Amino acid sequence: MRPLLLIFCVAGTTAVYTYAQSAMEVPGIGAIVDSLGSLRPVQGVAGSFLLGPASVMGVLSAACSEQMCLVKTDSKILSATGETDAPTGPALFGMSGDEALVFFPKVRTFARWHNDVLDPLDWEIDGEILSIRATQIAVRKDSEVSVVSSDDATIDSITDASGPVLLLPKGVVFATSDEVVLRQDDAEVRFSLAGAESITAMGPRYAAIRAGDAIYALRTDPGREGLYRLPGSAP
Numbered sequence: 247m248r249p250l251l252l253i254f255c256v257a258g259t260t261a262v263y264t265y266a267q268s269a270m271e272v273p274g275i276g277a278i279v280d281s282l283g284s285l286r287p288v289q290g291v292a293g294s295f296l297l298g299p300a301s302v303m304g305v306l307s308a309a310c311s312e313q314m315c316l317v318k319t320d321s322k323i324l325s326a327t328g329e330t331d332a333p334t335g336p337a338l339f340g341m342s343g344d345e346a347l348v349f350f351p352k353v354r355t356f357a358r359w360h361n362d363v364l365d366p367l368d369w370e371i372d373g374e375i376l377s378i379r380a381t382q383i384a385v386r387k388d389s390e391v392s393v394v395s396s397d398d399a400t401i402d403s404i405t406d407a408s409g410p411v412l413l414l415p416k417g418v419v420f421a422t423s424d425e426v427v428l429r430q431d432d433a434e435v436r437f438s439l440a441g442a443e444s445i446t447a448m449g450p451r452y453a454a455i456r457a458g459d460a461i462y463a464l465r466t467d468p469g470r471e472g473l474y475r476l477p478g479s480a481p
Contacts, residue, residue: 276449311341312450340378379413412445
């Protein structure tokens with residue numbers, strides 16, 4: 247099969263890779279999975295966004311950091327450099343440099359991704375896994391959300407969280423019944439938004455929040471926080 251160009255853009259720089267099975271374009275802001283399961287790049291600036299054309303179909307999960315984006319289809323993880331066989335179903339990603347921790351909810355297993363290789367981890371965490379960051383996991387047990395270590399020891403609690411949770415490198419985003427809350431650097435910012443269903447890492451400075459048929463971009467830069475509805479996010 248003739249390779250297709252894969253353009254990967256982060257933080258204002260562009261590198262060109264070849265990838266034989268899909269052509270993903272990932273801009274500096276990040277990417278989302280639309281309601282049809284297609285990966286779409288997010289372009290523009292805060293408050294003036296544009297969704298680019300679908301680049302990968304059949305996407306169950308995706309996450310982007312400053313260094314990379316990972317995409318989960320039914321049985322593979324796609325990156326800018328290739329693909330990795332993976333358990334079926336969606337995945338949660340916790341990015342760290344050029345590596346990532348991955349949780350597969352369908353089979354309840356953890357693994358470490360690096361260089362298009364998955365190394366299984368023998369972590370056993372009780373409860374509903376919500377998000378992962380380095381060796382820390384956000385988990386819901388008996389309606390309470392805690393942050394635990396890889397050996398299931400409690401590190402912290404996330405009060406008020408009743409919906410989805412995303413652990414940030416130095417903070418957390420979570421949903422209540424009618425708000426989205428951003429906590430970091432000993433500060434808290436709340437945005438009015440009911441019915442948040444998922445929160446994922448859209449890019450190095452943004453989280454993607456799905457609520458019904460709409461997808462919102464939450465800017466997480468301290469002092470420049472903002473919540474914006476993405477145009478055309480409900481095709």
